[in-house]
Amino acid sequence: MGYFPIGLRKEGFSLTEDTIVRAKSLAQQAYHLIREAILSGRLQPGERFIESRWAMEWNISRSPVREAVRVLVAEGLLQENGNGYEVFRPSLQDFHDLYEMRLAIEAMAARLAAERIKEPTLVKLQENVEQTQRAVTTGDGPGIISYNTEFHLLIVESTNNSRLIHSFQSYTPLIDYYCLLVLTLNQQQTDIVAEHQAVVDALRAKQATDAYERMFLHIRHDLTVIERM
Amino acid sequence: MGYFPIGLRKEGFSLTEDTIVRAKSLAQQAYHLIREAILSGRLQPGERFIESRWAMEWNISRSPVREAVRVLVAEGLLQENGNGYEVFRPSLQDFHDLYEMRLAIEAMAARLAAERIKEPTLVKLQENVEQTQRAVTTGDGPGIISYNTEFHLLIVESTNNSRLIHSFQSYTPLIDYYCLLVLTLNQQQTDIVAEHQAVVDALRAKQATDAYERMFLHIRHDLTVIERM
DNA sequence: ACGGTGTTTACTGTCGGCTGTCGACTGCAT
């Protein structure tokens, strides 16, 4: 007991596995499950979060759930509410703050990337822009979103700065979360291709301030489009 | 038992209090104590961190200590080490990454502050610059550091952006930490006053891009000075 | 000496239970 992934603990498991795999701690599994439940919207914003319910649900004790909760509170996805916890309640102000954070991180990332990016990444970025173009013309909504995410990730990663990357990864799901809750989609803008292309051009030319400027305008454009709704 | 602040649990406490005060949870107290111990250098980098030792030390059970550890791991101040934990081991690369993070956050903050800063804050900033000037001329090292910290904090706070502020507050102690460990002091540069003054001037003139640029150069200057050592 | 195999030890992960607190409910007096 206590070593099988949540959800398999009663039903048993297949013995046909050919490698030995050590399950993550229950606390970590609980963390990921709760996080996923919040970000996917299965847990409503403001909904009360009760440790013991989930512990029972998963047939584990409250300790690992508590530890997961501690981390989620630190990350802001859960909030202490007098006595008890509730799911983070997003506000427009938060969303605005988040976008300014994006501006800070990603514009800086573009600036740094201009000096550090490698040829293979540039190639990938160029491909990405073209794939985005196709997705836009064919009206492939999910495609646009996923290519867009990849575009920004590639640039942030090419800074080789672990803090920027970590920060980026911590707020990216939140943006999707807001879009899920508040907005239908923010991909109506067709300028995205041109703006991405401008960033790539600046990166290719190793023009740091130019890359910064392009990325800054791109994200701020996104923000103003969203705010108009 | 279990409801008095750590350190008072055996000695009892005065009954002359005239207000009811709720003690912070043991987990929160443990969190702050551990964090303080790390940042002050009393816990050496790389030193193994043993939950049960500290629980015994404080006469509490391991549960609250564990919860504190969870948060500190999430923040990066403790690291999982196979089986067990150890104190975050800073590296030069980390320090460099941290400074680029500063560039991202604080340059953006200056940009936003230019549009949002209020007159009283501008006055405070101007006073701050003059106090810094005096501290520099009298060779008051600690004074320079504390005025410098205040300067940057004032600007970040005047963005009214909770994410930027939170990010700033999470890395600020780390910078002091690095300075404590690696460097004697990074305040040998006397340009600090002129650079701060330039930022304040740009803010007063509501020149966003100018404020951005000044702050960017100021912090990068700091970084290059440090790196030369 | 030395690789390999028990064995101890010191720790983390998890559990179930106890206690304090809060909010809702109940019943009584006004």
Place this chain on the structure above:
DNA sequence: ATGCAGTCGACAGCCGACAGTAAACACCGT
């Protein structure tokens, strides 16, 4: 009805104990 005290159920904070594990140690045949 209304205000108040008492009661109760639900939940978080905390605890002591147990189980599992990794590294250090001791032992052994070679």
